[in-house]
Amino acid sequence: MSIDASAIVWAHSEATGSELLVLLAIADHEGDGGAWPAMETLARRGRVTRDAARKIVRRLELRGEITTDLNGGGGLRTAAHMRTNRYEVNLKCPEWCDRTARHRDLREVKADPPAAGTAPSRSAGSPPAAGTAEPSINHPNKQTPSSSEVMAQPELEIDSNQSGENYSEWSPADQLAKARRRMVEARDPKPKTSHTRPGFTVPPAPHVPRFDSRSLAPAPEHVSPEQQAANGAAAQLRCPAQGGKYRHLIPPATGTHCARCNAAAHDIINSQEAHA
Ligand SMILES: [Zn+2]
Ligand SMILES: [Zn+2]
Structure with a gap:
């Protein structure tokens, strides 16, 4: 839950600076029932004073990125006077978000002409499950009616783009970079690793005489x-x-x-x- 909340904050929040840090702190604390970090925690995470943290929380509220439930924090046994505020991150994925954990911009996917053009031929050989853009359970797209249109786009379009990214290590640029690295290494190979510091000589091991069992007194013989x-x-x-x-x-x-x-x-x- 908190990872999802953080990912949404990273992807879709307008906050910057300390505001972003405070919002991330709230998102980090978010569990099933919201987040109730103490104001000190938010101040520490935001690198600001408590007063500044309180103002930042207020601004986030006003902008609607979070809602605050006054003294709603803590568990069932938390005493009333010990309760902190409970926050909830309200950020939702916008229409253009692909609603995966990566929150990618679908507009960019659509704007990519080679992906759309080569999709049918390439998708035949690519693994089917890897690239399917499934609607995320974590970000149900209920409040955005047009998102259904987005999901109704031909799957191949998204599929080809994703599989292209999944196999980015096979891209020509990467191959070229790898080959170049190998060439440089072949030209001047790394010096053999020495296990002693320069100028440091290992003193010879002390002479220890070889153990000879014959030097021991013979064990007494057992009698009849x-x-x-x-x-x-x-x-x-x-x-x-x-x-x-x-x-x-x-x-x-x-x-x-x-x-x-x-x-x-x-x-x-x-x-x-x-x-x-
Ligand atoms: Zn998103
Ligand atoms: Zn005796």
Whole structure:
């Protein structure tokens, strides 16, 4: 909605300068129920003081480009004293507008003789949907009776013109410009992009010795399952070292002797059985 309103303002407003800026600000804010920007916002967008913005709004009203609903802004829950004015952009497309988003002047289309002359032969090959000038939903042409005449013009006339614009990159002028650019580039090619600044040298990378796994201490070998079972059983028993406060400490999968008393796991178990 706001894009359409802005487009209409751009295309059909008589406003200039700050007036145009303020009107565009209103159009930008326009949603389904109009726009209610604060006067500060309009002043800021118009690059003018609040008083000047108020005068500009007044002028736009008098010219009929907008209507103001005093204190009509805000939502359902907005308190009465907080309500801003609600504005609506009244600009409508004139008769000569093609009522597309581009708001083009149909008079210029009609005045273009080659478009009308070559239309039948060219339109056969051109995509049909691309150029059809459909009446816009956004700008229903209800208040302009003669617009029906405009829409009743043979479609091909508009079609050919639009498709010509859609494929403007194929125009001879563009092709020529492209060819000329290529020629210039071939004559003096762009210098190769250097990734370092001139005079800046990259310091050599520090030497890092290659990693060699052989430099590591060999992992301890795992002991047999029987030894592991003995380790587990021995680790349950009280170790006489360190005042008998702890159990034997034997690495379960890799050890054979207690780290505290240095007794072999099997000896610990055997002595325990002897005691029992
Ligand atoms: Zn228009
Ligand atoms: Zn021990």
